[in-house]
Amino acid sequence: MRMAVLGGGPGGLYAAYLWKSRHPGDEVVLFEQNPTGVTWGFGVVFSDQALDFLRADDPETVDAIAPRMERWSNITLTLRGESLQIDGVGFSAIGRLELLTLLQQRAAAAGVVMRHQHTVQSLDELAGFDLIVAADGLNSLVRRGFEGDFGTSLSYSANKFAWYGTTKRFETLSQTFVATDRGHFNAHHYRYSPTMSTFLVECDRATWDAYGFADKTVEESQAICEQVFATVLDGQPLVSNRSIWRNFPWIWNERWSFRNIVLIGDALHSAHFSIGSGTRLAIEDAIALMKALEAADGDLPAGLSQYQAARKPIVHKLVTAARASADWYDRFPEHMALPLADFGHSYITRSGRIDDARLRAMAPQFMARYDAAHAGARQAGDNR
Template sequence: MRIVIIGAGPAGLYLSLLLKRSRLDVSLQVVEQNAPDSTFGFGVVFSEDALEFLKQDDPEIFNAITPELERWRGIAIHHRGERVMLDGIGFTAIGRLQLLQLLQKQAYAEGVKVTFNRPVNDLSEFSDADMIVGADGVTSLVRRSDEAGFGTSISYLSNRFAWFGTTKVFDTLSQTFLETPHGPINAHHYRYSPTMSTFLVECTDQTFFASGFDRMSEDETRIALERVFAATLDGHALVSNRSIWRQFPIIHNERWFTGNKVILGDALHTAHFSIGSGTRLAIEDAIALARAIKASSDDARAAMAAYQAQRKPVLDKLVAAANASAAWYETFGEHMALPPYDFAMSYLSRTGRMDIERIRKVAPEFVAEWERRKSTA
């Protein structure tokens, strides 16, 4: 079977690694438009046990990644000048480039060859492939080559966000919600190395235009946001890396394959950054596709059909939770009318997957204080 993988991000790299390890009779080609050390953003955050699935399936990768992770327990919500701690909720993080380099090292050790700096503008050059895998992200050429076949729908959230880094090292995953003269704004921030943190800023459509961000350059935006979040940054600067304002795309595909093409990761679905699962879901997609290929007896179409049938029910639940979280953030300014502890409770229950009893089990100290305040209000 001849397989061409377009894209060498985490999903494409990991799929190539799994296919090489399988020792199947596969002719494998991996192409990536960017350089090996090129990446967007700064850190990747995972829930505490998000990579546990690798412990059994791939201890080698698990053991390579886990020593490099930053770890903490608890989420800090900053609202109206008060810090509310949500205890018991663990997270880990790693630099995006560091994660890519770890996966590259493992893939190369298995004999994977990636052609970097290789833009693809027309898939016809791979027409003889049994399977063309689109691991090429949100703007996927593979998906765009036949959106009718995939049944693609794309919509955009109204909020704007911009992804920065900072040398301010935060002790935990934190969010700061501010009411500015121009409207509500918030920042998601967490450390991903001993010396760096991610600092993702989000604001409403109203705030975006009223603040004049639509008229600012990338550097002007950075300077303006340093002023807005001066107390949070504690004198540290923001660091840019293609840190332009974006609107988050909600990507959905009715069919995961069409003809000899199949998609995974952000090319197939997006998961809002507020749940920190995009990279994990992409890696799990790669695992599911690799398993389907291994079980297909050289039948590419059967493999693609099995991949969708087996993976879709699980993925649909996770994407639904991500979309519910995104919907909460679209109106986060309205939720900010709540007192800090009620606001934090609204935040915790935003996906619809956590009722009060589950929240009590996860964050008992927070719930006890929330209930105390409710009883004395």
């Protein structure tokens, strides 16, 4: 089989690597518009469960990546200057560019032909390939050319966000919520190397308007964010990498393939950054696609059909949780009025995937604090 992969992000690289490493006689060519050593964004987060899933299918890749990752087992929430730890939530992070470099090395070693700085203008260029894997991201050329055939839908979250980095080191995955005289901000921040952290700033539309961000330059917006989060950053600057204000795009496709074209990753679906699953979903899509194609034993339509049938319910469940999480963030200024323990409980249960029974098992220290706060409130009520 001749396979073309469009997009050199984690999903595309992993799909190319998987197929070529297991089918060395096949031709796999990856097309990426950016040069090597260039990417957008900063760190990539994996939950412990996501790494376990990947290790079950490909322990060699996990063993290559794991030594380069930063790890922690708590989430830290800061509200009104007071911090709260939620224990038992394991995550790891790695720089996006470092992850891409490691995957590029594995793909090249397997024999994948990689054509960087090559923008495919038309699918006519790929007429000789048996399968086209569209891993070309949110703005997928492939998907946009056949939106009616894929059953594409697109909408946007109300909040604005800008994705920065910083040299300030954070010990855990952290969320800092700040109220100013003109509105409300939150920052999602975590280290992804010993010397660098992701620092994603989010605000509601009212705050964005009040600060006049629509008329601010990238540099002016960055300076405001540095001022808002000066205490959190300890005076360290933010680092920009195309760090413009955006609305999160919700992309969904009812049909995952058309003719000999198949979608994976952000080209297929998007999951809000607040659940940190975009890279995980793309890699798991690649695994599911390769398994379905192998099971079909050369019957491409059957393989593509099986890929959608097996994977779509799983992804739909995760995307539903991501939408619930995003809905919570769309109203985060309202939640900031809660007492700290209640705020933490609202935050950690926002996606609907975690109930109190599971929380008591995985985060006993947090739940002890939460229960104590409620016991104190009940006692105060009884004493009135």
